[in-house]
Amino acid sequence: MPETDAALSEQRLKAFLGNLLRAGVIVAGVIVMLGGALYLIRHGDATPEYRIFRGEPVELKTVGGIISGVISLRARAIIQLGLLLLIFTPVARVALSLYAFAVQRDRVYVAVTLFVLGILIFSLAGGRV
């Protein structure tokens, strides 16, 4: 029966998307926690400076900068890596939906999903024209 097959695959897709989201959040959360612990051990006594906006340095706002910071075990870079993974989690969800719609040969939704994915990638690249 094709209808129940479709319903079943829809249900499996939902379960898979759900698990993907959960896994992404857990991994990101653990990394942020590790980086946070390191940050508090190293800089816990310092005075916070969130009142004045200066913007983050390049090491903390580009993928390359964050990764090289993680390699040299900088606490703030490790937190930032967790946050980066967190931002990538919904993007991965959209990419996976694209695959699912393609398998179902649902052209309208392949187009819709491609568009959304395009916007997300554009934003992650900095949103500059």
Place this chain on the structure above:
Amino acid sequence: MNIFDASTLIFLISISAGFLGAITGLGGGVVIIPVLTILFGVDIRYAIGASLVSVIATSSGAAAAYVKEGFTNIRIGMFLEIATTLGALVGAVLATIVSTSAIAVIFGIVLVYSAGQSIQPRRERSGDIRPDKLAQMLRMNSTYPSPEGAKAYFVERIPGGLGIMMTAGILSGLLGTGSGAFKVLAMDQVMRIPFKVSTTTSNFMIGVTAAASAGVYLNRGYVDPGLAMPVMLGALLGSLLGTKVLVRAPVQRLRMVFGVVILVLAIEMIYNGITGSI
């Protein structure tokens, strides 16, 4: 106050904000941003950046559970994300141009609206709805589980819904919240989607909407790891606790309390914005 004390305090506040945000469906950002800016004197751009990443965490965490229950409509969510992600991108770019005082005032006004929404009682509508061609073409009509078995629903007025979703996206990108209240408005009030489907699908969409502006925020250096760390971890923990007790909680009363709290914060934000202290 040193970083350790500040982080602990912000962590505890974020737990309660995430908890209330999950129960009321408004998200934690509406409390976290005013508290950080008014109580801690944090620059609103850092507060927005921290809130935005925590919004992704809380909505994705909750979405995982909702998607499996079968209320979330993935097609409706995906389609409307065209509007929310576009809006979020516009909002994030606007945030780098608009003055922080203006952001504070807009935030306050949006808060007042959200407070009103959360106080309003909910009722399910059942309906004699004529079939909408666009909704059929986009395969949006579906069913949701109810005590009497799967219940069918039909979607209508998609262009109107898209318009409000665009606004929701802009506000989300500009203010760093999930703007769940506007998403639910578009789906529940305009598109006539059942309330439970609207709220869970809204939650499903929030992560993608926030990711669309988070990229811009990160690239512009608005995401401070030291501040975002306690906010994200606290909000995530709080929202997990919130979804756990949601079934037993006196939701109506909590909504009232939450509504009053954010109303007070809204007035503070508007006042501080106008006097220029934010």
